[in-house]
Amino acid sequence: MWQWIAEQKYTVGIIMGVIFGLLARLSMLQTDYRQYPTYPHGKIIHIALGVIAAGLGSVAVPSLLDKNYTAITFLTVAAQQFRDVRNMERQTLSKIDSMELVPRGATYIEGIAMVFEGRNYMVIFTAFVAALFSIVFAWYWGIVAGIAAILFTNRFKSGKSISHIADVQKGEVRVDGPNLFVDDIYIMNLGLEDTRQKIAEHGIGLVVVPKNQNSRVTIANLGQRQALLHDISTILGVYRDDGEPALVPLAKLDINDGRLAVFLLPQIKDAEKARQILLNSPVLESAVRLPSEADVTAEG
Template identity: 40%
Template sequence: MIKYGEMILLAVILGTFTRLLLLRVDYRQYPGYPHGYIVHLTLAFLASSLGALVLPAMLEENYVAVTILGAAVQQFRGIRNMERDFLSQIEDTELVPRGQAYIEGIAKVFESRNYLAMIAALLTSFGYYFFNLIGYNSLNIAGGVIIGTIVVYVLYTLMSEDHVGDIAEIRVVDLEFVGPNNANLSVEDTVIMNVGLKEAKESWKKSGVGIVIAPKDDNARATLANTGQRQAIIHDVVSQLGVRLDVGVQDYTPLARINLHTGRVYIIMIPMEPDRECIIEAVRRTPVLEASRRAPLATKAGRMASD
């Protein structure tokens, strides 16, 4: 005889625990307060409860009960909207905005993590049931935990995103000043910005850095050309290394431009911490956004054109 209570409880705990593990402050710098954690943990608890209830409902031949999963999907879409709204609202207060593409990506990740919690709970209950079925009644809790953990680990590894470091080579170089009065800031002969004020030029000379992101192939080139992706890189670097910038001082705004001939992305900025290794690491760890990901090499025309 299967103890449904034990099975459901185990699945709910494992599902919620999965969400807790994924709920850490990472490069996105969000969420950072207990309120945010509570919101996500509560919803994860609900998600795992729904996932945990599926198998008992099936076993009791209460098939209609599975339709409650439809309600769950609606809930999680609510999470996505909540995250998107929040991040879009605070966009105006960011010196260096995240950009819509990045926000959309973050919102999607938050939504999918709830599904992950639900799947973890579901598979844990499957594991519990399976061990019960083959007769190892004493092992069913351990079995549920093991199967749930393995599947979650596999799913999480599969769901991990590419990083800029995977698709491009990154270097930090000095800025060049070209043109009349040396007013044109450039990196590797690509003019990025024209700075008129002497004071601003001095600052750029003293502490400005240029970042070169060289795409490894045509897919990477198309991906990096997306302005949302470039904004995400700038935002990540700035949020990790700081930037000398304030409202009304536009001259120090970090900018990203591409070289039309080589597809290389050049970023100029004045970081608080001019440590080159750290800058390279921050760029490398920036996720490749789903919205900007392109794969022209996967198409026939794209492959022919790349020859």
């Protein structure tokens, strides 16, 4: 057996690469409260794509070692395929989003699609590293390198959450005549007495306070606001049905100091739980802005 392993280094390297590439994809694939990817068919699609990505990363090593550089051009085909995966996710989620009581929003959908494309490239990297060490050194070094690559890729599995850029406080839901406020931040005008009673009974208010100038611009992004509303409504539920616009969760900005007031009517009225959910909500890559990095020089 050991003689066969020594003689078939390329075969062993490709097998090791595929195994660790698939393990990397499995470690980054989970169905959480968003129920996406769906189970089982959504997962089957992404696992199959993970196997393909792992195979591509593994086969690239023997091609390079044999100086068959033209064979590496198949990676460009793989890149096109994974861009198609991103388009598939975008189209699927966009169609589903129209059926949500509280939609994800285009920015959130683009973020999810970007993640699924990027994770396939991380699988290629893991498979390449495991195969390279297995072929150049020995199979057991391939195992060590594969485990290290999985740990490395998992560091990029998720980005920052709201807790990294802002503080979240409980706010007072207040109805002043026809006007609705969370603390001192105006939310909307209420026309019906029945709506006011429902809000008084089920309403929860939260205030997101940015930590710096960059955070202030990020949470002001409309896509980021919609993502917060979707996450909190998915976990706690929403006290409304289709055709009731007055009961839609809203996030309104105080343009003077950058605070964001979040108003919602959840099925589970628990302000502390809602606060924790908001703190753990993701910061969308497409919503991040860094105005403090601008090279602006004041004169005079």
